Amino acid sequence: MRNPISQLNFLFFSTLMAILIWMASPSVKGYVKDEITAFPLKAFEAHYNVNWLGLYSGESVHKLQRSKNGDYHFETRTEPRLRFLPFHYVESSDFIWQAGKILPQNYYYNIQEGKRHKKGNVSFDWKNNTIKNAQIRTPWEATIPEGDIQDKLTQTLSLRQALIAGKSDLTYMVAEEDKLKNYSFTVLGEERLQTNIGTFETIKLEHVSRKGHRTVMWFAKKLDYLPVKMIQTRRGKQVAGGEIVSFAPLKS
Incomplete structure (x- = not known):
């Protein structure tokens, strides 16, 4: 069974007039620019209990950090509580924050579900507008579609960002291991x-x-x-x- 935690994995101003008055003030123009372009999510580490069929079955650790080069790294690790439970998930995403959007760069996964084991890396080439995963049995490549696209981890971060911003459109195109999929x-x-x-x-x-x-x-x-x-x-x-x-x- 696919771990639902991996599927996993937002501020309001009072009135439009208040926003316009505040932003029009010369004394805060530079401040406003910095705040609008700043990444809205803070670095954190969170631990979750995972249950399966009502039984405590493991723990999932989620960690978001900013790298030394200014990019961001988000990773999740889910381990079973008992050795005989057949699952193990390690996923990570490197991404940048640009023009108010999360732009994924690399999504790595190493997943064991029973006897099935899959491992790979989905890379995003924004310059050439392509996505590829060369580390699977049948290498996959696709064109980055117009609009917002995320990987399986940054989707959750984009969802949080949208809730902070008060957005109601919560639909995302997600690049998975070898396909593009819509989530609403x-x-x-x-x-x-x-x-x-x-x-x-x-x-x-x-x-x-x-x-x-x-x-x-x-x-x-x-x-x-x-x-x-x-x-x-x-x-x-x-x-x-x-x-x-x-x-x-x-x-x-």
Whole structure:
């Protein structure tokens, strides 16, 4: 079973008039420019419990950091609690922040699901407008389509960015191991949620796959819309989920 955590993995101004008045002030023009172009998500490390069929089955660690060269690195590692559980996930994404968008550069994955093992690297060549994965049995290459495109990890960061900005269009084109796939999210509402690290006001989102698998996620406003809980149901039964157990900000 594909780990739902890997699927995993946003500020409002009061009125338009207030924005225009503030931005028109000569004393803040330079400040406004810096704030608009700044990456909205802070570096962090978060740990999640992973459950499968109602049983605690492992832990997932998510870490976002800024590299020395100014780029960003986001990685997730999911390990089983017991050795006989047949899954292991290591994923990472290197990306840049440019013109208010996340531009993925490389998405690396090393995934074991039972007897199936897959490993590869999806690279984004923005200069030549291509995406490729040369490390799989049948090398894959595609043209970067118009509009926003993310990898399997930066999709979650872009979703958080959109929630911070108050956007309602939560549809993303995602480059997976050897194909492009659309993901759409629906806002179900707001909910006050109690977790192991505190109680948060959250935005509740839903994604329904083509097969009808339903994934519901809770994003904590206070933590820059970090996902703090997720459940997945298939045929009306909960099959997997995850919930945050620790969170720590990191130095950028």
